[in-house]
Amino acid sequence: MAKAQSMPAGSSAGGPVAVAVRGAAESSVATRMSAPPSFDVADFPVPHGREEEWRFTPLERLRGLHDGTAVASGSVKVEFSAPEGVTLESVGRDDPRVGRAGTPVDRVAAQAFSSFEKATVISVPKEAVLAEPVRLTLHGEGGVTFGHTVFEVGDFAEAVFVIDHTGSATRAANVEFVLGDGAKVTVVSVQDWDDTAVHCSQHNALVGRDATFRSVIVTFGGDVVRIHPRVSFAGPGGEAELYGLYFTDDGQHQEHRLLVDHDAPNCRSNVAYKGALQGERAHAVWIGDVVIRSAATGTDTYELNRNLVLTDGARVDSVPNLEIETGEILGAGHASATGRFEDEQLFYLMSRGIPASEARRLVVRGFFAELVQKIGVPDVEERLIATLEAELEASIA
Numbered sequence: 542m543a544k545a546q547s548m549p550a551g552s553s554a555g556g557p558v559a560v561a562v563r564g565a566a567e568s569s570v571a572t573r574m575s576a577p578p579s580f581d582v583a584d585f586p587v588p589h590g591r592e593e594e595w596r597f598t599p600l601e602r603l604r605g606l607h608d609g610t611a612v613a614s615g616s617v618k619v620e621f622s623a624p625e626g627v628t629l630e631s632v633g634r635d636d637p638r639v640g641r642a643g644t645p646v647d648r649v650a651a652q653a654f655s656s657f658e659k660a661t662v663i664s665v666p667k668e669a670v671l672a673e674p675v676r677l678t679l680h681g682e683g684g685v686t687f688g689h690t691v692f693e694v695g696d697f698a699e700a701v702f703v704i705d706h707t708g709s710a711t712r713a714a715n716v717e718f719v720l721g722d723g724a725k726v727t728v729v730s731v732q733d734w735d736d737t738a739v740h741c742s743q744h745n746a747l748v749g750r751d752a753t754f755r756s757v758i759v760t761f762g763g764d765v766v767r768i769h770p771r772v773s774f775a776g777p778g779g780e781a782e783l784y785g786l787y788f789t790d791d792g793q794h795q796e797h798r799l800l801v802d803h804d805a806p807n808c809r810s811n812v813a814y815k816g817a818l819q820g821e822r823a824h825a826v827w828i829g830d831v832v833i834r835s836a837a838t839g840t841d842t843y844e845l846n847r848n849l850v851l852t853d854g855a856r857v858d859s860v861p862n863l864e865i866e867t868g869e870i871l872g873a874g875h876a877s878a879t880g881r882f883e884d885e886q887l888f889y890l891m892s893r894g895i896p897a898s899e900a901r902r903l904v905v906r907g908f909f910a911e912l913v914q915k916i917g918v919p920d921v922e923e924r925l926i927a928t929l930e931a932e933l934e935a936s937i938a
Contacts, residue, residue: 578644582609582655585648594647597826597858599794602765604685604711604739606649613656615684615710623675626666627700631659638662638691642717643745643771650743650769653713656687663702667695667721674701674729674918681710681738688714692728696721696749702728703918707762709735718746720754722776727755729916733928734762736793743769748808750776757916758785758814760795761928767796774805777839781810786912786925788932789855791820798828799844803837812844815912817905819932821854827877829861833870841871848879849908851901902933 576585587608588595595607605611621629632639639660645651663675677690694700698721706712720726734740740763748754760766772781781801789795801810816825829844848857861875895903909929916922 578646579651580640580644580654582648582651585651588648594798598767598796599765602739602794603649603741606652606685606711606713606739606741609652611652611685611711611713613685613687615686616682617686617688617710617712618680618682618708620678620680621676623663624671624673626669627671627675628664630662630664632662634660636660636662638693638719639689640717642691642719642747643743643773645715645743646769646771647743649713649741649767650715653687653715653741653743654689656713657689660689660691662691662693664693665695665698665700668697669695670699671701674703676703676705678705678707681706681708681712681734683709685711688712689716690714691717691719692726693719694721694724694726697723699725700727701918702726703921704728704730706730706732706734706740709737711739712741714742716742716744718744718754720747720749720752722749722751724749724752726753727757727917729757729918729921730759730768731921731925732758732760732763732766732768734766736762736764738763739765741767744771746770746772746781748772748774748779748781751778753780753782755782755915756784757912758783758797759925760785760787760797761932763793763795765794767798769798769800771800771802772810773802774808777805777807779805779808781808782915783810783812783814784912784915785814786909787814787816787825788929789816789818789820789823789825790932792822793820794824794826796826796828798826798830800830800832801842801844803831803833803840803842806837807839808837809840810842813912814846815848815909816846816857817849817851817908817932818855818857819851821852823855824858825856826858827860829875830864831862831873831875832864833866833873835866838867838869839871840873842873844875846877847908849905850879850881851905902930905929905933
């Protein structure tokens with residue numbers, strides 16, 4: 542029996558928390574788009590900020606990525622390391638592997654597809670079990686850049702991908718993950734840009750029959766970061782886990798817009814994103830969409846977003862959506878909560894002699910601990926904990 546729940550708890554000090562559920566009468570993903578998906582940028586009108594998919598985004602800070610005035614003028618230093626057997630190729634836009642996992646759904650993603658020079662295809666052969674992560678580091682060296690990367694994983698292969706973004710750039714990119722039947726993939730994408738960077742990226746994952754896809758999106762840096770993960774299933778039995786954590790500072794805009802499209806039977810998905818905000822103009826946006834189509838019987842899905850507001854003036858917009866076309870599912874639910882520190886937690890720690898600043902730090906670390914452990918790459922986990930500690934030092938200072 543299908544079940545859907547909406548549980549907003551608390552309120553952001555700087556803005557509202559929105560929670561919405563859409564029924565079967567509105568069960569088309571296109572209802573939230575101003576134009577159908579397309580690889581052609583000309584098929585998308587220039588957004589003006591009133592469209593559903595752009596209403597939270599500060600368009601004036603995208604530096605022309607949305608209106609065609611941004612022209613490739615910069616460079617990105619790329620570092621790549623991988624275990625033996627993994628290949629990297631540069632291919633043209635006409636390569637059949639490019640665009641297989643999904644189509645751009647907004648003008649910026651279409652602009653990125655129309656503007657890159659060569660796509661990068663990283664392939665893991667079938668039945669390979671990688672002992673070490675595949676690491677791809679993109680270091681912005683200024684200017685405007687566009688990119689397209691495809692991660693192709695063969696049947697029954699197992700791989701971990703770590704994608705790092707550092708430096709400064711104005712970047713629009715599409716990233717694809719194509720999983721063969723029975724494959725197991727973990728992707729960790731870290732946005733640790735300088736404060737001047739602008740980054741918009743659409744992630745498309747196509748999950749094969751009985752395959753498992755885990756995505757961990759971590760966002761700390763950047764002036765404006767807008768990440769759009771999307772998952773669809775190529776056959777029954779697939780599983781998708783989408784996790785994310787973000788720490789939004791004064792003046793930063795961090796936006797995560799997710800879609801899990803259940804279009805095959807007996808698939809499972811779980812979404813959990815957590816964020817902390819500090820500063821007068823910190824703005825975090827989380828949009829979580831789950832669509833369960835009529836053919837997707839036996840679906841089991843849940844999505845969660847929680848936000849911790851550390852200072853006055855921060856704003857959170859959190860909108861979970863469920864669109865269900867069949868009642869023959871195992872379960873479907875969502876929850877969204879935004880609030881400040883719980884006085885009971887701080888009082889408990891301080892009553893045992895822990896100073897207020899250290900108590901705050903422990904509460905925030907505990908808030909993120911579960912998601913940090915989902916990463917599964919020790920050196921990345923340690924680095925993120927160190928970054929989190931530095932952010933907390935700044936908030937307490």
